[in-house]
Amino acid sequence: MSTDTDTDEESTSNCGASRDETAEATASSGSKCGASSADSSSSSSCGSSSKQQSVEEKVGSTVEDFDAEPGQLTAVGLGPGHPEGMTERAKQALFEAEHIVGYTTYIDLLPDEITDAADELYDTPMCGEVSRTEEAIDRTLAGNDVAIVGSGDPNVYALAGLALEILESKGATASMVEFEVVPGVPAAQSCGALLGAPLVNDTVSISLSDHLVPMPEIESRLHAAAKENFTITIYNPWSRKRRDNFEKACEILLTHRGPDTPVGIVHGAGREDEQVMITELAELEELGEDEIIDMTTTIVVGNEETYVWDDRMVTPRGYETKYDY
Ligand SMILES: C[S@@+](CC[C@H](N)C(=O)[O-])C[C@H]1O[C@@H](n2cnc3c(N)ncnc32)[C@H](O)[C@@H]1O
CATH class of the missing domain: 3.40.1010.10 (Tetrapyrrole methylase, N-terminal domain)
Structure with missing residues (x-):
């Protein structure tokens, strides 16, 4: 890290x-x-x-x-x-x-x-x-x-x-x-672009930094966002001092979303050390200890409809409910 x-x-x-x-x-x-x-x-x-x-x-x-x-x-x-x-x-x-x-x-x-x-x-x-x-x-x-x-x-x-x-x-x-x-261009959009099309529906951003917002408030925002089926972009996900916040966030997400929910992780979008990974929610907590997740990383947690097509995260916009294609 x-x-x-x-x-x-x-x-x-x-x-x-x-x-x-x-x-x-x-x-x-x-x-x-x-x-x-x-x-x-x-x-x-x-x-x-x-x-x-x-x-x-x-x-x-x-x-x-x-x-x-x-x-x-x-x-x-x-x-x-x-x-x-x-x-x-x-x-x-x-x-x-x-x-x-x-x-x-x-x-x-x-x-x-x-x-x-x-x-x-x-x-x-x-x-x-x-x-x-x-x-x-x-x-x-x-x-x-x-x-x-x-x-x-x-x-x-x-x-x-x-x-x-x-x-x-x-x-x-x-x-x-x-x-x-x-x-x-905000990090969520730069990172979303590298992951495919995960952000095309209602999305909520949450920062895990408890520097200015107390952790209980962050937890309740996470509960609300995960419960309401938003795609969630997580900013400021991990630092050594915030390891507990990251673990708590993973725990909260798993109470509302399936363990196979697609999760995109982008470290250093547009920088020399850029890294992109698509994984599942069940794997996220363990990746907190991996160098891909630090304070230059944004995490995109798919909603209940998000799927992975080859190496692309796709969140349907909803056209499929109205049109045949
Ligand atoms: C203080 S916030 C600043 C956000 C910035 N104003 C924006 O619009 O993206 C810093 C956080 O943004 C995210 N971030 C900033 N640059 C990034 C990049 N190049 N790749 C991935 N995430 C990035 C990380 O989550 C980082 O912890």
């Missing part, structure tokens, strides 16, 4: 590590980043690479601390990871941004022509979702056009909502900063 973190993000890095390149890049580029009077009081230590803070951290600066005309803040979804999986709008938004902010893994996924074109890159390893998002906002309030990047889509277990929440908590009005969300 490559990860042992307890946040929502996929990672191979260690929580709390810092990356010196960021500090060097920021220090040498004469960043406009930061509030005119907030540099020491803000929890967003703009320009610093040693800013890993707990999620309980408080937002520091307020809009009052910034004199500049705010720039544009764009939350950009990168899709699965390879450049061809990015939308043209995502590429354009990144070329337009003066600063690009993101978790190190996502910044590393960007094509060189995009990172070369940016004035500044700001990346942090795991565990910095709040401080990193605040950093992006502070840079925007200081007058820079900023893109904050993430895998998949910014509205799927990602930072688009957090960005607006933090902006609001800083005393901004919704119109004070030009804010745009650039959608990307």
Whole structure:
């Protein structure tokens, strides 16, 4: 297994590590980043690479601390990871941004022509979702056009909502900063495509990360989704700290679905270490200990009609009930 973190993000890095390149890049580029009077009081230590803070951290600066005309803040979804999986709008938004902010893994996924074109890159390893998002906002309030990047889509277990929440908590009005969300292909869809056609009917996504939602709540959502015969996509399925959550999820699924229910497992869709497997629900729990399942994996649990045709998962849309073919 490559990860042992307890946040929502996929990672191979260690929580709390810092990356010196960021500090060097920021220090040498004469960043406009930061509030005119907030540099020491803000929890967003703009320009610093040693800013890993707990999620309980408080937002520091307020809009009052910034004199500049705010720039544009764009939350950009990168899709699965390879450049061809990015939308043209995502590429354009990144070329337009003066600063690009993101978790190190996502910044590393960007094509060189995009990172070369940016004035500044700001990346942090795991565990910095709040401080990193605040950093992006502070840079925007200081007058820079900023893109904050993430895998998949910014509205799927990602930072688009957090960005607006933090902006609001800083005393901004919704119109004070030009804010745009650039959608990307979510992991469920990238993974569904690699598995065949498992998602063509009603589907529910559930994250097994109990970092922000308590496990009893996750369990009750799983019960409801499995009972109602939805196809289920499982995000954040496994980390060493969440081994119990994964086992519990498998147990719940088996109380509502047959042991031969098709299950698709995709690790690293669109990445160099991509792996695709189709198995049955009865086998899933054991695969938790296999390296195909970690925090860069999405699992697709078929509904009661889903079947496997050769190496393709197929969930009927229902046409067969109306048409002969
Ligand atoms: C914090 S969520 C981010 C989801 C992302 N915003 C999206 O739209 O897909 C991270 C989870 O997304 C899934 N994921 C992200 N990238 C993936 C990939 N390339 N292949 C498979 N699953 C992926 C994994 O379940 C991972 O634990």
